[in-house]
Amino acid sequence: SRSPSLLAQAHHPRPAQREARVRGAGARPTATMHTQTTLALWLSFAAVAAGWGPVMRHQKSRVVKRAAYVHMDGAYAPAAANEIPISNAVNDPRPKKVLVLGGDGFCGWPTSLHLSDKGHEVIIVDNLSRRNIDTELGVSSLTPIATPQDRVEAWKEVSGKDVRFINLDLAQDYDLFLQLIKQEQPDSIVHFAEQRAAPYSMKSSRHKRYTINNNVGATHNVLAAIVESGLDIHMVHLGTMGVYGYGNSGGEIPEGYIDVILPGGREKRILHPAYPGSIYHTTKCLDALLFQFYVQNDGLRVTDLHQGIVWGTNTEQTSKDERLVNRFDYDGDYGTVLNRFLMQGALGIPLTVYGTGGQTRALIHVSDTCRCIELAINNPPKEGSPVEILNQVAETAKVRDLAELVSEKTGTPLQFVSNPRKEAAENPLDVANQKFKLLGLEPILLDSAEGLLEEVEAITNKYKDRCDVKAVVSKSYWNRDRAAAAGESDDVKLSVAALK
Numbered sequence: 156s157r158s159p160s161l162l163a164q165a166h167h168p169r170p171a172q173r174e175a176r177v178r179g180a181g182a183r184p185t186a187t188m189h190t191q192t193t194l195a196l197w198l199s200f201a202a203v204a205a206g207w208g209p210v211m212r213h214q215k216s217r218v219v220k221r222a223a224y225v226h227m228d229g230a231y232a233p234a235a236a237n238e239i240p241i242s243n244a245v246n247d248p249r250p251k252k253v254l255v256l257g258g259d260g261f262c263g264w265p266t267s268l269h270l271s272d273k274g275h276e277v278i279i280v281d282n283l284s285r286r287n288i289d290t291e292l293g294v295s296s297l298t299p300i301a302t303p304q305d306r307v308e309a310w311k312e313v314s315g316k317d318v319r320f321i322n323l324d325l326a327q328d329y330d331l332f333l334q335l336i337k338q339e340q341p342d343s344i345v346h347f348a349e350q351r352a353a354p355y356s357m358k359s360s361r362h363k364r365y366t367i368n369n370n371v372g373a374t375h376n377v378l379a380a381i382v383e384s385g386l387d388i389h390m391v392h393l394g395t396m397g398v399y400g401y402g403n404s405g406g407e408i409p410e411g412y413i414d415v416i417l418p419g420g421r422e423k424r425i426l427h428p429a430y431p432g433s434i435y436h437t438t439k440c441l442d443a444l445l446f447q448f449y450v451q452n453d454g455l456r457v458t459d460l461h462q463g464i465v466w467g468t469n470t471e472q473t474s475k476d477e478r479l480v481n482r483f484d485y486d487g488d489y490g491t492v493l494n495r496f497l498m499q500g501a502l503g504i505p506l507t508v509y510g511t512g513g514q515t516r517a518l519i520h521v522s523d524t525c526r527c528i529e530l531a532i533n534n535p536p537k538e539g540s541p542v543e544i545l546n547q548v549a550e551t552a553k554v555r556d557l558a559e560l561v562s563e564k565t566g567t568p569l570q571f572v573s574n575p576r577k578e579a580a581e582n583p584l585d586v587a588n589q590k591f592k593l594l595g596l597e598p599i600l601l602d603s604a605e606g607l608l609e610e611v612e613a614i615t616n617k618y619k620d621r622c623d624v625k626a627v628v629s630k631s632y633w634n635r636d637r638a639a640a641a642g643e644s645d646d647v648k649l650s651v652a653a654l655k
Contacts, residue, residue: 243536243537243540243541243543244458244534244535244536244537244540244543245534245535245536245537246533246534247533247534247535248533250273250274250275250276251275251276251341251342251343251532252275252276252278252339252340252341252342252343253270253275253276253277253278253341253342253343253344253345253532254278254280254335254336254339254341254343254344254345255267255270255277255278255279255280255345255347256280256281256325256344256345256346256347256348256373256377257280257281257346257347257348257349258277258279258280258281258320258345258347259279259281259283259285259286259303259306259320260281260285260347260351260482261285261351261465261481261482261484261521262347262393262465262521262524263279263281263345263347263348264306264473264481264482265469265470265472265473265481265521265522265524265525266345266347266524266525266528267279267318268310268318268470268472268473268479269470269471269472269525269526269528269529270345270525270528270529270532271310271314271316271318271472272314272316272471272472273529275532276317277318277319278318278319278320278321278339278341279303279307279318279319279320279321280321280323280325280332280335280348281303281320281321281322281323281348282322282323282324282325282348283303283322284324284350284369285482288350288355288489292486292488292626293623293626294486294623294626295621296482296483296484297483297484297485297498297614297615297618297619297621297622298468298480298481298482298483298614298618298621299480299618299621300480300481300482301478301479301480303320303322304320305478306320306478306479307319307320308478309476309478309479310472310476310479312476313475313476313479314472314475321335323335325348325372325373325376325377326368326369326370326372326373326376327372329376329379329380332376332377332380333380333383333384336380336381336384336386336388337384337386340386341386341388342388342389343388343389343390343391343532343535344377344381344388344389344390344391345391345393345528345532346373346374346377346390346391346392346393347393348373349369349370349373349374349393349438349439350365350366350369350370350435350438351435351489352435352488352489353397353432353433353434353435353436353576354433354487354488354489354575354629354631355435355488355489355631356433356434356435356438357433357434357435357631357632357633358488358630358631362434363434366434366435366438367434367437367438370435370438370439370441370442371438371441371442371445374392374438374441374442374445375445377390378390378445378446378449378455381455382449382453382455387456387538388456389456389457389458389532389535389536390455390456390457390458391457391458391460391528391531391532392442392446392457392458392459392460393460393462393528393547394439394442394443394459394460394461394462395435395436395439395461395462396408396461396462396463396516396517396546396548396586397431397432397433397435397436397439398427398429398430398431398436398439398440398443398461399427399429399430399461400429400430400431400432401430401432401514401515401516401578401579401582401584402515402579402582402583402584404427406585407585407586407587408427408546408584408585408586408587409427409587410461410544410545410546410587410588410589410590411426411427411459411461411542411544411545411546412424412425412426412427412541412544413425413426413427413428426443426447429443432576432577432578433576433633442459443459443542446459446542447541447542450540450541450542454538454539456535456536456537456538456540457536457542457543458531458535458536458542458543458544458545459542459543459544459545460527460528460531460544460545460547461544461545461546461547461548462519462524462527462547462548463516463517463518463519463547463548463549463551463586464491464492464493464516464517464518464519465491465518465519465520465521465524466491466492466493466494466518466519466520466521466611467494467520467521467522467607467610467611468480468481468482468483468494468521468610468611468614469481469521469610469614470521470522470525471522481521483498483614483615483618485498485499485615485622485626485627486623486626486627487626487627487628487629487630487631488629488630488631490627492516492554492557493518493557493561494611495507495627496557496558496561497561497608497611497612497615498615498622499561499567499627500561500562500564500565500567500612501565501612501615501616501619502615502619502622502624503567504567504624504627504649505567505568505569505570505648505649506558506561506562506567506568506569506570507570507572507627507628507629507647508554508555508558508569508570508571508572509554509571509572509573509574509575509576509629510571510573510574510580511555511571511580511581512553512554512555512556512558512569512571513553513554513555513580513581513582514553514554514578514579514580514581514582515551515552515553515554515582515583515584516551516552516553516554516584517546517548517549517550517551517584517586518548518549518550518551518552518601519547519548519549519598519599520549520598520599520604520607522599523547523549523596523598523599524547526596527545527547527591527596530591530594530595530596531543531545534594545588545590545591546586546587546588546590546591547588547591548586548588548598549588549598549599549600550598550600550601551584551585551586552601555569560601564608564612565612570647570648572641572647573637573640573641574637574640575629575630575631575632575633575637575638575641576633576637577633577634577636577637578633624649625649627647627649628647628649
């Protein structure tokens with residue numbers, strides 16, 4: 156939430172003509188820079204084995220970091236309290252020109268409308284690969300989604316605001332993208348344009364290779380194009396909590412960085428060690444290393460948002476017209492866990508809980524995703540700052556607890572099935588999210604979201620005739636052992652009667 160004065164500033168008209176914001180020639184890379192990069196990479200791997208991790212707590216407007224360290228000799232000792240600023244950001248609430256990459260997708264579309272509604276000039280860039288994957292998998296969104304052209308036309312009708320759509324493949328069409336940003340000179344780029352499903356990324360070698368090539372290629376092309384354009388563009392990237400892994404930090408997961416002590420008592424701040432659980436999550440870890448390099452080498456301004464699992468479907472903006480409805484994925488590859496359970500409960504399909512259901516996951520409602528992106532755009536890092544990393548989560552919950560919540564609402568029983576993923580059966584998860592709260596976010600929580608849960612149920616009931624029940628079952632296995640285990644277990648039951 157912003158003060159009245161900031162809201163007034165945010166609605167000032169945008170100047171008709173804008174000056175090109177040209178970045179100065181940055182410092183040339185030096186031997187010292189390369190040494191630091193090599194050391195940081197080595198420390199990331201070393202920290203995996205050591206299991207370093209801090210505990211953070213909020214105190215007034217600052218974060219107090221009390222990091223516990225494991226010394227190289229194995230001795231454990233707490234570090235002294237150390238106050239650090241909550242953020243390297245500056246408040247900039249003026250209306251901006253924003254490119255939303257991947258703006259036709261589950262998070263990208265509602266975010267595009269939210270930003271447009273708040274007065275930003277929005278251009279969607281998307282190659283419609285998600286729609287093509289629907290065709291490949293033989294399944295479609297539970298909600299009938301309009302074409303991009305019909306979507307932006309409908310938004311113009313209901314809001315009076317223009318949102319443009321450009322069909323462009325970021326991983327392949329580098330020259331066209333470079334030409335686009337030189338022509339449009341955006342203030343901000345929001346990057347959703349990556350294959351987002353962990354199960355899809357693990358289906359086969361072809362799917363693994365596609366996910367790596369598409370995701371890392373698109374991210375690197377965006378960064379390289381910003382540098383080549385010479386423009387000062389703030390990049391906001393939608394990452395994932397999965398870069399941290401689950402249950403590996405030994406305490407609360409901080410917002411991106413941890414402090415470590417090297418031999419001789421030397422202190423160093425490094426990226427939290429990476430523990431990717433799939434090829435998809437691995438691409439997000441690789442993205443993080445690219446951000447570190449380009450920020451250090453070229454002075455880019457980058458915000459990386461480590462988001463939890465998104466639930467919900469519509470937002471205030473997508474609810475204004477049937478043609479604006481957001482997509483709803485329920486299948487075993489793309490359906491997010493709470494949305495899948497709500498859909499199964501509404502259709503009377505026993506809720507498919509993988510393994511013991513003891514996996515703890517971070518959650519956020521899609522409306523909060525939109526608000527977080529807006530806050531990130533309005534609070535870009537200062538020039539010369541490291542990558543700004545924020546944990547974009549509202550709360551955490553165990554999968555079986557989510558299933559039981561839905562079961563109580565719908566009367567649909569649970570079924571525990573073989574887990575297609577290679578992961579711990581049970582894990583703790585404690586996540587710091589102070590930065591967004593200090594920027595004004597009041598996240599939607601499940602215990603106060605009864606109406607939103609019912610809204611999702613209403614959508615599933617409205618469009619249940621579009622559901623392909625067979626698509627509910629996950630057929631993507633992490634390795635041969637998981638596939639064999641699934642083959643040896645009983646079939647997934649697709650009706651309550653089948654359980655009896």
